[in-house]
Structures are given as structure tokens and as C-alpha cells.
Amino acid sequence: MPRIGVFVCQCGNNIAATVDTKKVAGDMSKIPGVVYTCDYKFMCSSPGQEMLKQAIKEQNLDGVIVSACSPHMHEKTFRKASEAAGLNPYQCEITNIREQCSWVHHDPTKAVGTVKSIDLTRMTIQRLKKNQPLKKIKIPVKKKALVIGGGIAGIQAALDIAEGGREVILVEKEPSIGGNMARLSETFPTMDCSQCILTPKMVEAELNERITLLTYSEVEKVDGYIGNFTVTIRRKSKFVDEERCTGCGECMEKCPFKVTSGFELGLNKRKVIYTPFPQSVPNVPVIDAPNCPKIQKDKCGACAIVCGPKCIDFKMEDKLVTEEVGAIVVATGYQLMPNERFGEYGYGRIKDVISGLQFERLASSSGPTGGEIRRPSDGKVPQNVVFIQCVGSRDEKKGVSYCSKICCMYTAKHTKLYAHKVHGGQAYVFYMDIRSGGKRYEEFVRGAIEHDGAMYLRGRVSRVYEKDGKIMVQGADTLSGSQVEIEADMVVLATAIVSREGADTLAQKLGIGYDKHKFYNEYHPKMKPVETVTAGIYLAGSCMGPMDIPESVAQGSAAASKVLVLFSADEMAREPITSVVNRTTCNACWDCVTACPYTAIERDTIKDRKGNIIRWVAKVNDGVCQGCGVCVAACRSKSIDLKGYTDEQVYAALSAF
């Protein structure tokens, strides 16, 4: 006969107001197998937990039920307490009589709530009788991490993991790490030079012996599960031997061919053998194969001739490398919405209509104009510049319903940079709302308006067109209720931040979720902001949504700390709530394999003594299984059960109702 204890919580008045807890406890004591019952004001409090522990010991209980709030709240608390008293923690069950009972019934006579609480608790008792003691699953952990994306978030994550004493592989698809931050001129609200605060971190990442930099590389395939991932990485051919290259730059000097620079966003040209920018890390050039005449039609080859260490190899091919890692941090960042979608603002047709990132390059001392604000069409210094905010953002019609978050701040920064560099110039800003939440952010925007004289106009721009060499900007000033027309020399669009192209493909490789905008989903937006639903994979930075530098850095560090926690023990313990296949009845229809959202079910074989395959059966990988139970529902031969939620347990509970 089982020896079960039932503890009914009053939760102050949360439960006691509509449930007669004393009656619930009293009724339960009459059920066979229940040897101890009580009710108490706050079961989760220290004295409450002590009561539980004491009862387990004194009454020699082999199972306990706490009828209280949702198991999401305190299941862990009570299981821990049970364990401390020597009980298998999975012999402790929670009945939810708060969220699913007392909170939804308002009967002051307590009749409804009490009856329902009695029913619910009775069901749990019958269920508990069928419980099996479970053991936590131990999984070995490879103490090496992979960080995907070498922007500021990825660099920060890699540095912190390395500082914590663990090996890191940092994969970046461009020839240099640095990401979008390397493009910026100054950063709000402190006006630090972006390169000045970023490049030390880039160099640190390069010099740290625990970090392996794999630039010009992309993740091709991800297998395995938390603690035990196998990752295949494509190392795109640089046509330059990284080991031997000294970074002298002679090849770039001598290369006679120029193409539009992607790093400079079309504002400048670069050589066909190139590093994206002077401070590139690693300082190893790559050959842009589609544009290289030597590679395409065997003409030229000047770079190979001048190369001292002879490290250029036109026959070099892509390499696939396989790495075993225990955790993955995804920090793939963002891109701007393609500007072709803004016909009304003339982008693409009018040369001096540029994006915010292009303005960053114009203002950057390492940019195409050496930091002077000169417009792209004729190199003149613009005297009137119109900044248009929310270009695409907060606009369902353009497919972007969200606020891009950083544009209000960087536009204010742009007006300041412009005011400091072009004395006498006038900046106009069309905005919808100013969103400057953040430390010293509001003051920064006020400074742009009050100190640096930016003219802020609340309203939208309807049309941008050219007239007599000027760019005419037509818009509404909704505060004065009038239509305005501004003759501008240059227009800067604060284009919406969108997810990176291919973000969805990578998410599918990793098995992590993304929203309709293809931004990656965190496990819980508040309580688990850098975790994903796939254990062992963490997120950092603007691959999750628009984010500024401080936030990206904080998330990089947060993800790193999660990785370090995972790596702190040789084995990790996991909840044993996983599926188990009955190998005698499984008929290998593989419906479960198709149904499993975590690819946790494998095809296994049963062999005879001679090693011949007799039968195929499904096998659950405990490391990957999240215990969702989809396979249980899918299994036609009822050969799969979920530990802790077995059919036997569920039917026992149902038949007690």
C-alpha cells in the first residue's frame, strides 16, 4: 500500500478565498493510500517546506502531492524539498488549484472551488500511485563553443567564453570580423569613434589563443544535441594562404582591377584582391573570384607575381571542416531593408538619396570621403540635408510592423555629426515619434535639437523628386498642420532593420525558431532572453530583432555566461521527462520520426547474436528529446510512452474523475 501525503496550500487568500482547503485536506485523508494530509497558509515558504520534509521523514511517505499553484511556479521547489527529505523528486506531484481553480471561480460560498479542488487532487493521487521513480539524465559535455557571426555580439561572446577558459570557434562569413559596427563612424550617445572601441576587441579576438577565427566561412550543417554538436563549416576559398600571408598589402596595391565595394555600400571601389577595410582582422586579403580575370580567364596574375611569401594560389578550393562543440551561440546580426522598395523616396533613381549606413561611411574618417560629408553625385558639401525616419519601419504595407528601435538615436547622431562637420548646414528630420528610451538617450536627442540646431518635423514625407539640381522633399508637418516642401542637397533614409538574408535557412539547420520577420525566437522574451528552445543553442544581438550596441554586447556576454555555466561540469543533468520506445511492439512505421520537431528519434536496429539485423525500431535520443509528447500521439501501435506522463498515469488520473 502506498504511503501518500497531501498538502493543500491556502496561498494566503489566493486559494483560500474560494476553496475550503481544510475540507479538501480532510476529504483526501479518506482515500486509500493517503496517510497524511494538512493545509497551510503558504506551502512554498520555509516553514511550509519544512512541514513537507518532516512529514516525509516522520510518516515514511513514498509520495507527496502539493495542491497549490501551477507547477510552472513551484514544482521545482517542492521536488527539491522532497529530494532533501530522501524521496525521489519525481514522486512529488503538483495539483494546480490556483490558476486553474481558485482564480477562475468567484463563488464566495466556496462550494464550486472546493468540489473542483477535491476532484483535481483526487486525480493526482491516482496518478501518483502509478508514478515510477525517475533519474536525471546525465550527458557528457564537450567544452568547446561555436559562435556564428563575428559582429560585436559574436566577438563579445567569443571573448567572454575564451576568458572563462574555454575554447571557441568564431565563424564569420565575410573576410573580416567586425560586422556592421565596423561601418559606423561614431556611436551614440557618447560619440565614441566606433572603430576605436571595436578594433581593440577584434584584435583581442585574433590574439586570444583559445579563439579560432574562421573568417570567410559559413556553417553548412549542424548535427547532434546539447553538449555534443557536430558542425560542418565551409571554408570558402580565399585563394590566399592564411598561414603564410604577412598582410603586407602589396597584392592589393598592384591589382589593376576595381569593383564596387560591398563594405562601403557602393560608395567606393575596391580592388579584386582585397580586405574589406584597413583594420580588417585577420589582415589577410581574399580574391573576389567572380571578378578576378586570372581565375575566370587566366589573364593577369599580378598579385601572385608581387607576393613576397608566394602565398597566392589561384587553384585553391573550398574546404569543409568538421568541429565537435558543446554549445553554439548564434549572433548573425541584421541588414537594412533593400532600398529599392522605396520608390516614393527616389532611392536608386536619385544619387543623393542614401541610407543611414551609407551616411555612416560618409562621416567615417576611414570612409570614401575621409570623413568629410560630401554627397555621392558630385562630391559637393550638402548645405541642406533631410533625414527621413521610419523608412519601412512601423509600416505594415512594407511588411515591417515593428519599430527598428535604433533609428531615432542614430538619426540624432547623424544630425550632430553633420552639424559638427558642416558649419552653417541645416539638418531636417522627419519623424513619427521620437523613441529615445535608454541611459542618456533622451538628453542626446534634445542636444541634437537644442544645441546642434536640427529641425525636427513631425510627419511623413510623401514624395522626393529632383528639380533644377535640388532634391525636393514634400511632406507634412503635423504639429503646425501644414504641408512643407524642402529643397535639399542630400536625403538620408533611416531604412528598416531586417533579418539577414538566409536567416531562415540557418535557423532550419540549427533547429531554432524564428518569427514572421525571420528574427530568431528566444526561449522566453523575459526570463530566458538568450536561450532558444533547442538546448545548447544561444542567441546574441540583432539576429533576434533590432538592437543597439550596448544591448548586443550585453547579450553577447549573457550568452557566453550561459555557455560557461553549461561547461562548468563534465556532465550535465537533464530532466528525465523524455519519451521511451517499447522495442518489442514498435513496428518501425517511422511516424514518430516525421512527427518529432526536435529530430530526437533515430532509426535503430535489433540484431541477433551473429550480428544480422532482425528488425528496425525507433530509438529516442535522450539528449535531444524535449518531452513534448508529439511522438506519443503519433505512434499508431502505442509503443511510445512519455516518462512521467505515461498512458497508465494519465488514464489513472482520468478514471479517478
Next chain:
Amino acid sequence: MKIPYYPGCTLNTVAKQFDTSARDAAQAVGFEMAELPQWNCCGATFPLTPDNIIGLSAPAKVLSSAARQGDTLTTLCSVCYNVLKRTNKVMKESKEKRGVINGFIEEDYDGSLNVLHYLEVLRDRIGFDKVKGAVKRPLKGIKAGAYYGCMLLRPFEDMGIDNAESPTIFEDLIKALGAEAVEFPNKIECCGAHLALNNEEVVTRLSGNVMTSAVGNGAELIITSCPLCQYNLEKSQGALSKQNAVPVIYFTQAIGLALGQDIETLGFDKNTTDVMPLLKKKGIV
């Protein structure tokens, strides 16, 4: 090729030249506009309140009548096109509204019709290349500005005739006819539309802006596809000085002209500003 055709009230009365020139041009490039045997007014405004479905019954009746003639319906007037196309979308996509409207007009129409503007027929079914091949009297030397107005394009997601903010279908046609297309920023701005009835001042200002913008960018001739735009633009010629007044004609008249049709049949006498001096100046007639 016979394509069912809905002329609409205006083309049957004050814009008769739009209708006749279009029919003649169609004949010349190889299709026939088969006027619906029975039709009524399209209603002229697409109901702005979402639940005002009674206003959709008139256009729905036109559509169901057209569905008996074929799978396509073409029309010329921008307003008719707008109303018919958007009503068709409602009939196709909203089961609930379709049921109510069909019940009211005693028809059983499911929105299967393909509503095309005459310009779309030329571009997608005939091809501007073929139109170009049929040109006998190229409009060489004429700088023509295309005025789209609102109804042909908006709302973008419903109409889908061309690029949302910088359409080129008219310019492509103008080039096919041998003329030079003039770009001007106001080509998709509103002309003032029905405010001509009760607030003429607004129309004078808006249409005036369109005209000055077009002429300022070098347009000597303006082509359009909407009788109301044509009326408003012609009326606002006052915004320009006398010698700057430029003719505003229907695009089908321009096609007829280029295809070498008899000038007398193109109905230029019905347009307020005489196009003949320009044609003579350019040596076209």
C-alpha cells in the same frame, strides 16, 4: 481576338473620343473590343466604408454580366477600372459579401473574371513591340508627359497594374509610339477629382501643380486614361500662361495618331486645347 469591353457612362457621353479611338486602335493592333450586350453604371465610387456592400452591387452586376461573355473584361476609364477591379476582388475573396451581393442582384458570380485595363491588354496580351511595329506615323519629336492620376494605380495592392511608386507603363507606350517620354514628379499625384463639383479651388491648385510640373519638365503634350483627370487638367490650363497651354489627350488618341488613322476620326475637336498646332509644328500632319 475578342475581348469583352465595358465602356462606362462617361465614354458613352462626354468622352466619346476615348471610346472610339480605343476601338479603332484595338482593331489596328489585332483585337476586337466586344461591348457588353448589357451594362449599367459602375457606381463610380468604391465604397469607402468597409461594410457598405450595397454600393458594390452595381459593379458586381456588370461583372456577372461580363462573366457570361468570357473570362476577361477590359475597360478604359480609370475610375471604372478601379471600381470593377476592386469589386471583383471582394467577390473573389469574401465569401460572406459575395453571398449577400449575389443574393441582392440575383446572380451567381464568383469573382473569376480577369479585369484588365486596356493598357494591360496592350502590354501583356498584344505587346508594346507589336504596337510599335504597327506605327505608321511616329510621334517623333513630341515630348509627352504621362499623367497616371490615382485611380489607375491605387490602392497598389489591389490594382497591381505597375510599380507602386514609379510606374512606367505609360512611358513604355509613349516610347513605342515614337514620342519622347517626359518624367515629372507629379505624375501620380491627385488631380482633385470630384472636388471639381464643390471645391473648385482645390482642383485648380492640384491640377495646376500637375500641369506646371509636367510643363516645367518639358512636356508639350499630356496623355491620360481618366476622363475626370482629363477634364480637370484641361480646366486648370489657366495656371499656365496662354502660350504654355498644352493639350491633354487620351492615350488612345495618341495611339490612333501614331497608327496613322484618319485625324478626323480621333475626335480631337472634343478636347478643349487644340492639339493640331503642336502636330503641325512637329511635322506630324
